[in-house]
Amino acid sequence: MPTKYPKLTKEEYDHVYMKIYYYMNRDRLLARAKRPVKCEKCNKIMPYSSLCYHIKKCHTKEEKPMRNDLKKEDGKFVLTFD
Numbered sequence: 001m002p003t004k005y006p007k008l009t010k011e012e013y014d015h016v017y018m019k020i021y022y023y024m025n026r027d028r029l030l031a032r033a034k035r036p037v038k039c040e041k042c043n044k045i046m047p048y049s050s051l052c053y054h055i056k057k058c059h060t061k062e063e064k065p066m067r068n069d070l071k072k073e074d075g076k077f078v079l080t081f082d
């Protein structure tokens with residue numbers, strides 16, 4: 001029996017659901033993202049939507065290991081094709 005709704009996979013359904021959820025609750029979600037919060041580490045006040053990025057950027061110290069092929073080397077490079 002044909003239905004008038006398209007058949008969706010779970011992922012497609014969730015995607016459509018979230019789009020509709022966002023559309024229906026847009027003002028509430030934006031108000032939530034915009035509300036000012038205080039960073040616990042530096043007492044800076046910022047919108048809630050910026051907090052996650054701020055913590056990641058300013059309070060997380062992650063030293064990335066230097067990639068081998070990006071090491072700076074001095075000297076002349078001669079291409080050889082042997």
Ligand SMILES: [Zn+2]
Pocket residue numbers: 039040041042043044054055058059
């Ligand atoms: Zn901070």
